[in-house]
Amino acid sequence: MALAGAGNPVCGSTSSVGSSLVYIGNHAYAYSGSIAQAGASTEKTMLEFNSPSNVYIEGAFDAAYSTLNEANNLTMMIYFNEQKVYQVEQESAEVTGYYPKRLIIPPDTAVKITTQTTADTNPGMLVKFVGRVYA
Numbered sequence: 380m381a382l383a384g385a386g387n388p389v390c391g392s393t394s395s396v397g398s399s400l401v402y403i404g405n406h407a408y409a410y411s412g413s414i415a416q417a418g419a420s421t422e423k424t425m426l427e428f429n430s431p432s433n434v435y436i437e438g439a440f441d442a443a444y445s446t447l448n449e450a451n452n453l454t455m456m457i458y459f460n461e462q463k464v465y466q467v468e469q470e471s472a473e474v475t476g477y478y479p480k481r482l483i484i485p486p487d488t489a490v491k492i493t494t495q496t497t498a499d500t501n502p503g504m505l506v507k508f509v510g511r512v513y514a
Contacts, residue, residue: 400428405512413503422493425506432487438510439479451496458491
């Protein structure tokens with residue numbers, strides 16, 4: 380299924396890292412790859428994409444350190460059309476497993492996921508989204 384505004388048509392490569400959304404059949408994903416943070420209390424954009432106007436997407440977001448630093452707290456913010464719709468903070472000592480944040484992305488929505496840490500050590504962060512596309 381090739382969708383308007385899609386980050387990847389069906390016949391393109393399905394293996395990618397970057398800030399855009401990739402479609403495979405009726406599924407979508409985005410993996411930021413490891414990105415160094417901007418410093419203490421500074422938001423860093425990890426994923427940024429637009430959902431197509433003819434579908435909605437149900438899925439889960441997750442953020443993690445690519446290099447764990449016990450002194451840092453992790454905050455992830457999710458924005459829809461520049462409005463913050465979700466924010467979560469975890470102390471690094473509490474990060475022990477996979478805790479996805481499930482959301483429905485409405486049609487024609489600008490999505491931005493940012494992260495920030497509490498220390499100046501600039502650890503690497505990873506953000507991923509995996510979901511199902513509904514027409």
